[in-house]
Amino acid sequence: MAFDPLVGVLLVPAIAAALLAALPDYRATARLNVAATTLTLACALSLFFRRPQPGPYLLIDDLNGTFIVLTTFVGFTTSVFSASYIGHELEIGRLTPPFVRFYHAMYQVLMFAMNLALVANNIGLMWVAIELATLTTVLMVGIYRTHEALEAAWKYFILGSVGIALALFGTILVYMAARPVVGEGLDAMVWTVLVKRAGAFDPALLDVAFVFLLLGYGTKVGLAPLHAWLPDAHAEGPTPISAVLSGLLLNVALYALLRFKMLLAVNTAALAPGPLLVTLGLISLVFAAFMLYRRRDIKRLFAYSSIEHMGIIAFAFGMGGPLANFAGLLHMTMHSLTKSAIFFAVGHVAQVKGTQRIADIGGLTQTHPVLGWGLTLGVVAIAGLPPLGIFTSEFLVVSSTFARAPLLAIILVFGLLVGLAGLFLRLNGIAFGEPRGANAEAQASYAPMFAHLALVLAAGIYMPPALVAWFQNVAGLLG
Amino acid sequence: MSRIDFDIAHLLAGLLVLISFLELYQDRLYALLNVFALHALVLAASVAWQAFIQDAPHLYVTAAIALVFKAIIIPVALHRIIVRLGIHREIEKVVGVGPAMLAGMGLVALSMVVMLRVTPGADPLAREDLAFALSVVLLGLLMMVTRRNAVGQVVGFMSLENGLVLAATGAKGMPLVVEISVAFSILIAFIVIGIFLFRIRERFDTVDVQALDRFRGER
Numbered sequence: 001m002a003f004d005p006l007v008g009v010l011l012v013p014a015i016a017a018a019l020l021a022a023l024p025d026y027r028a029t030a031r032l033n034v035a036a037t038t039l040t041l042a043c044a045l046s047l048f049f050r051r052p053q054p055g056p057y058l059l060i061d062d063l064n065g066t067f068i069v070l071t072t073f074v075g076f077t078t079s080v081f082s083a084s085y086i087g088h089e090l091e092i093g094r095l096t097p098p099f100v101r102f103y104h105a106m107y108q109v110l111m112f113a114m115n116l117a118l119v120a121n122n123i124g125l126m127w128v129a130i131e132l133a134t135l136t137t138v139l140m141v142g143i144y145r146t147h148e149a150l151e152a153a154w155k156y157f158i159l160g161s162v163g164i165a166l167a168l169f170g171t172i173l174v175y176m177a178a179r180p181v182v183g184e185g186l187d188a189m190v191w192t193v194l195v196k197r198a199g200a201f202d203p204a205l206l207d208v209a210f211v212f213l214l215l216g217y218g219t220k221v222g223l224a225p226l227h228a229w230l231p232d233a234h235a236e237g238p239t240p241i242s243a244v245l246s247g248l249l250l251n252v253a254l255y256a257l258l259r260f261k262m263l264l265a266v267n268t269a270a271l272a273p274g275p276l277l278v279t280l281g282l283i284s285l286v287f288a289a290f291m292l293y294r295r296r297d298i299k300r301l302f303a304y305s306s307i308e309h310m311g312i313i314a315f316a317f318g319m320g321g322p323l324a325n326f327a328g329l330l331h332m333t334m335h336s337l338t339k340s341a342i343f344f345a346v347g348h349v350a351q352v353k354g355t356q357r358i359a360d361i362g363g364l365t366q367t368h369p370v371l372g373w374g375l376t377l378g379v380v381a382i383a384g385l386p387p388l389g390i391f392t393s394e395f396l397v398v399s400s401t402f403a404r405a406p407l408l409a410i411i412l413v414f415g416l417l418v419g420l421a422g423l424f425l426r427l428n429g430i431a432f433g434e435p436r437g438a439n440a441e442a443q444a445s446y447a448p449m450f451a452h453l454a455l456v457l458a459a460g461i462y463m464p465p466a467l468v469a470w471f472q473n474v475a476g477l478l479g
Numbered sequence: 480m481s482r483i484d485f486d487i488a489h490l491l492a493g494l495l496v497l498i499s500f501l502e503l504y505q506d507r508l509y510a511l512l513n514v515f516a517l518h519a520l521v522l523a524a525s526v527a528w529q530a531f532i533q534d535a536p537h538l539y540v541t542a543a544i545a546l547v548f549k550a551i552i553i554p555v556a557l558h559r560i561i562v563r564l565g566i567h568r569e570i571e572k573v574v575g576v577g578p579a580m581l582a583g584m585g586l587v588a589l590s591m592v593v594m595l596r597v598t599p600g601a602d603p604l605a606r607e608d609l610a611f612a613l614s615v616v617l618l619g620l621l622m623m624v625t626r627r628n629a630v631g632q633v634v635g636f637m638s639l640e641n642g643l644v645l646a647a648t649g650a651k652g653m654p655l656v657v658e659i660s661v662a663f664s665i666l667i668a669f670i671v672i673g674i675f676l677f678r679i680r681e682r683f684d685t686v687d688v689q690a691l692d693r694f695r696g697e698r
Binding site: 124154158161162165166168169172173175176179180184185186188189202204205207208 | 609632
């Protein structure tokens with residue numbers, strides 16, 4: 001049988017997880033972790049050239065292909081960052097070797113779960129995968145076992161499971177809507193079948209289903225007012241996990257929502273999901289932008305910034321149409337790259353300073369120039385200043401909105417400006433001014449951070465036509 | 480479908496809602512666990528009945544899991560944890576019994592209104608099963624919100640999950656998800672009981688979530 005890259009994307013992390021759980025040595029396992037994510041990335045890239053036919057369980061098309069490449073790429077760079085981060089945590093005794101072993105195994109399980117959620121052609125399978133991803137991240141958030149970490153993990157667990165439960169109810173309702181049309185059995189849960197036949201589904205049932213799915217997966221996306229778990233989970237877990245949570249897991253949940261949105265779009269009698277997404281997106285954006293001002297913990301600060309950006313992305317997809325979808329996709333990609341780069345920087349900052357309190361961090365550009373300027377560049381990017389990639393995508397979101405709904409665009413711009421000011425207010429104290437706090441030597445691996453930032457910068461200056469065409473194609477699929 | 484099949488399925492699903500109400504006003508942990516065991520027992524009976532009338536033998540597996548795992552193993556294990564950890568036996572509630580019951584009734588009415596209105600075309604059994612299931616889910620949520628103890632919240636979550644199983648088995652011919660979701664509910668229960676409670680006990684003197692809340696927020 002020929003090698004199937006689609007299976008490889010799933011099999012590599014699964015095997016790696018088993019191996020990592022069995023091997024004791026930290027250095028070897030950190031390298032193995034990197035090797036596994038590299039291999040997964042290679043499999044994901046080869047999906048561009050060899051695309052298997054969709055089966056009843058697995059599916060690959062242009063939409064999830066984009067997500068998979070992004071996921072495996074950030075997974076790969078994060079594993080490189082994680083190797084140096086975890087080495088330092090072991091040195092200072094915050095983690096013990098058994099926990100590192102557990103951490104590495106869980107990292108691969110998480111990669112497996114996210115990939116599975118993306119390639120699933122079956123709404124039940126997708127739900128299971130997202131649940132698995134939630135459980136692994138709960139365990140990793142609680143890994144430091146401090147009061148705060150346990151509280152964060154508990155909160156995340158409770159809110160995450162409630163969300164996941166509501167999503168399952170929505171999934172069951174979709175099946176109920178599909179059953180009279182498609183017939184009983186496996187077919188009534190298969191994407192490719194559902195999308196083709198969704199026009200004949202009972203619209204009322206589909207509406208209720210979407211509300212549950214929006215509440216359920218929306219909790220995982222971190223849309224306000226369902227976001228309560230997100231800042232704690234980001235702040236208390238190991239920083240590589242914050243990077244993966246922000247950069248990837250939120251996207252995976254959003255992907256699930258987008259799939260169901262496509263389903264509703266086919267059915268003309270069902271409610272339009274767009275306005276719901278637009279509303280939640282704007283609430284998240286404005287709320288999170290104001291929350292940026294009073295943050296005292298650096299990881300919490302960027303967690304709120306993630307809520308803000310997920311709000312923008314949800315808003316863009318909610319507006320719909322080729323241009324807004326294009327902007328949403330681009331923004332999602334840019335946000336994943338930038339936010340994980342920022343968390344790479346923040347992880348090392350927290351290590352050299354020995355604290356996450358913003359008040360105890362100052363003058364980074366003087367004491368640790370590479371780290372400080374890297375963080376500054378990251379914040380400039382995430383705040384949406386030109387010429388970086390996020391400026392391009394935010395500009396597209398805003399301009400496409402101005403053309404269609406000027407009133408909404410005003411709220412959008414207001415939220416963006418408030419967020420920008422909030423970020424710079426905080427950045428000023430962190431990166432510039434008198435050096436404050438401890439001054440340990442940085443043992444950092446800067447490569448992942450600068451690789452991400454370079455990509456974001458490149459995308460802001462020049463987007464290759466092939467990439468533009470690709471995104472346009474995917475935006476067209478989203479309707 | 481004969482009249483009696485429908486009636487029994489209806490009876491069992493309705494019982495489940497009723498027992499959810501019973502859980503709602505328990506103020507002692509042991510009593511709560513006993514009622515939860517009863518909840519799981521009725522769920523097992525309901526799933527088994529669905530398996531019988533739908534002629535779907537794989538649902539018997541789900542019923543067996545509900546019976547053995549949820550009705551016996553989990554309550555016994557939680558019992559032992561409570562004894563071993565010396566947890567306070569009273570459940571601290573956020574709101575009193577009266578308002579909680581009223582809110583519960585409101586939620587049941589809501590789920591009836593929503594589900595019965597949107598599914599006029601579906602077959603009556605699936606339709607009413609779904610309405611009951613949504614009631615159980617919402618009551619489970621309410622229970623999680625009104626409890627302060629970690630154990631109380633876990634029980635709330637498990638009864639919420641019972642509602643999901645009821646919905647999944649009521650949807651005729653739903654593939655694969657039943658088994659997988661049940662496997663996952665087991666996993667969740669394991670994680671909750673094994674890791675969280677023990678870790679929380681390790682660091683705190685109570686398994687009261689309020690103790691966690693003291694550490695909430697910014698440092």
